[in-house]
Amino acid sequence: MPQSPSPGPQPIAAALSRQGGADPDTTAIGSRVRALREARGISLSALARQAGVGKATLSGLENGVRNPTLETLYAITAQLGVPLAAVLAEPAPGPTTDGMPAGPTVRGAAVSATLLEVFEDTDATYELYRMRVAPGPGQLSPAHQAGVTEHVTVFAGVLRAGPADAPLTAPAGGHLRWTSDVPHVYAAVGDDEVTASLLLRYPRSDEQGPRR
Amino acid sequence: MPQSPSPGPQPIAAALSRQGGADPDTTAIGSRVRALREARGISLSALARQAGVGKATLSGLENGVRNPTLETLYAITAQLGVPLAAVLAEPAPGPTTDGMPAGPTVRGAAVSATLLEVFEDTDATYELYRMRVAPGPGQLSPAHQAGVTEHVTVFAGVLRAGPADAPLTAPAGGHLRWTSDVPHVYAAVGDDEVTASLLLRYPRSDEQGPRR
DNA sequence: CCCGTACGTTCCGTTTACGGAACAGCAGTG
DNA sequence: CACTGCTGTTCCGTAAACGGAACGTACGGG
Numbered sequence: 001m002p003q004s005p006s007p008g009p010q011p012i013a014a015a016l017s018r019q020g021g022a023d024p025d026t027t028a029i030g031s032r033v034r035a036l037r038e039a040r041g042i043s044l045s046a047l048a049r050q051a052g053v054g055k056a057t058l059s060g061l062e063n064g065v066r067n068p069t070l071e072t073l074y075a076i077t078a079q080l081g082v083p084l085a086a087v088l089a090e091p092a093p094g095p096t097t098d099g100m101p102a103g104p105t106v107r108g109a110a111v112s113a114t115l116l117e118v119f120e121d122t123d124a125t126y127e128l129y130r131m132r133v134a135p136g137p138g139q140l141s142p143a144h145q146a147g148v149t150e151h152v153t154v155f156a157g158v159l160r161a162g163p164a165d166a167p168l169t170a171p172a173g174g175h176l177r178w179t180s181d182v183p184h185v186y187a188a189v190g191d192d193e194v195t196a197s198l199l200l201r202y203p204r205s206d207e208q209g210p211r212r
Numbered sequence: 213m214p215q216s217p218s219p220g221p222q223p224i225a226a227a228l229s230r231q232g233g234a235d236p237d238t239t240a241i242g243s244r245v246r247a248l249r250e251a252r253g254i255s256l257s258a259l260a261r262q263a264g265v266g267k268a269t270l271s272g273l274e275n276g277v278r279n280p281t282l283e284t285l286y287a288i289t290a291q292l293g294v295p296l297a298a299v300l301a302e303p304a305p306g307p308t309t310d311g312m313p314a315g316p317t318v319r320g321a322a323v324s325a326t327l328l329e330v331f332e333d334t335d336a337t338y339e340l341y342r343m344r345v346a347p348g349p350g351q352l353s354p355a356h357q358a359g360v361t362e363h364v365t366v367f368a369g370v371l372r373a374g375p376a377d378a379p380l381t382a383p384a385g386g387h388l389r390w391t392s393d394v395p396h397v398y399a400a401v402g403d404d405e406v407t408a409s410l411l412l413r414y415p416r417s418d419e420q421g422p423r424r
Numbered sequence: 425c426c427c428g429t430a431c432g433t434t435c436c437g438t439t440t441a442c443g444g445a446a447c448a449g450c451a452g453t454g
Numbered sequence: 455c456a457c458t459g460c461t462g463t464t465c466c467g468t469a470a471a472c473g474g475a476a477c478g479t480a481c482g483g484g
Binding site: 026029067068069070071073084088153155156171195197199 | 238280281285293300365409
């Protein structure tokens with residue numbers, strides 16, 4: 001997952017899914033832009049010129065003292081060659097962990113989720129599944145090896161899934177992501193079956209530091 | 213044009229997400245916001261109030277006559293419960309559909325395929341999208357760089373997709389895979405919209421030369 | 425009928441993000 | 455030692471995004 005190079009004390013995901021409070025964390029965005037720029041060895045002036053924005057604008061943006069316009073931010077990310085979402089702190093789901101009465105996840109009960117493997121990468125870096133979760137008590141999955149990330153994209157129904165002690169909820173269209181090194185659960189919320197896509201991502205054997 | 217040291221070989225992501233010199237297409241963003249809002253049955257006034265923005269702001273945003281501030285856009289998407297990227301997601305790649313019946317420009321543009329990026333790996337080894345393909349003539353996507361593999365898992369409808377000269381067909385539940393180094397197409401078979409999951413798998417960057 | 429309430433759009437004064445220019449700091453060169 | 459060229463920041467007038475209020479419209483009840 002995209003860890004921000006910024007000193008951001010807490011996951012932006014959390015900040016983003018919170019709505020009461022407030023800011024889209026412009027300072028973190030600025031830091032990300034600056035990191036991207038410096039990673040390419042481009043000067044602020046040069047980037048500003050290439051992107052067609054003022055140096056003042058870019059400077060202010062990188063320092064988080066401005067609340068950039070979408071147009072401005074796009075011009076810069078486009079010039080950097082990254083999608084807009086890359087600097088927005090690709091967030092977790094909008095839907096949150098709270099709410100949702102903690103349903104009694106009966107384990108060992110009738111298997112209510114069907115997993116269909118559709119592809120396994122030759123590198124074994126990821127596996128793609130198509131998942132169906134029937135209404136009912138839900139299902140518990142044991143911990144995987146460290147470093148494994150699960151991505152679920154919900155297509156129909158409402159899915160409650162994630163770490164057993166803090167599951168997340170996503171409606172159709174939502175996306176959930178967690179590291180699966182702890183026991184985790186899947187359950188359909190409501191009476192409708194859930195269909196979803198499940199991507200398991202394994203760490204590469206040679207994976208450690210960021211490469212340059 | 214004074215090129216910077218890097219001609220733009222970086223993030224492979226951008227290839228698909230969008231290029232061109234165009235703008236971030238505020239009208240499309242507005243349409244997406246409006247669609248999300250109407251899907252929830254919330255009125256413009258109500259959403260504006262809940263999100264703490266002016267009705268004028270939201271109205272202007274939905275109609276694409278304003279260039280929203282990040283803060284504003286965040287307040288709205290947060291209230292809608294979707295990540296920022298959900299409304300920024302650029303609809304399908306470049307060369308647009310052939311004669312898609314533009315329709316009488318009702319609000320909510322007529323797009324034939326909607327691609328929603330749900331996650332991008334920091335390694336840029338894969339990108340996960342949620343895809344919707346509307347019935348109609350379909351859509352052509354240009355070739356990507358060599359070594360890119362596309363996986364599509366169909367959840368609803370019947371999808372015809374693959375290399376432009378030899379597309380494949382998959383019903384709901386099916387899975388398609390091809391290397392996307394040639395132009396390829398997406399089209400819904402029949403009258404029903406197709407929903408699917410799209411996984412783009414990129415070769416590891418060390419397979420294709422220096423990153424700068 | 426007429427009022428109340430809701431809708432979305434438009435008007436308008438205020439706030440603020442914008443780019444150009446001017447600024448200070450640093451490195452290499454004649 | 456200026457001089458040039460670059461870095462990133464700050465100043466400032468202008469353009470535009472902002473929220474609140476007023477507008478026109480549509481529906482339902484008294």
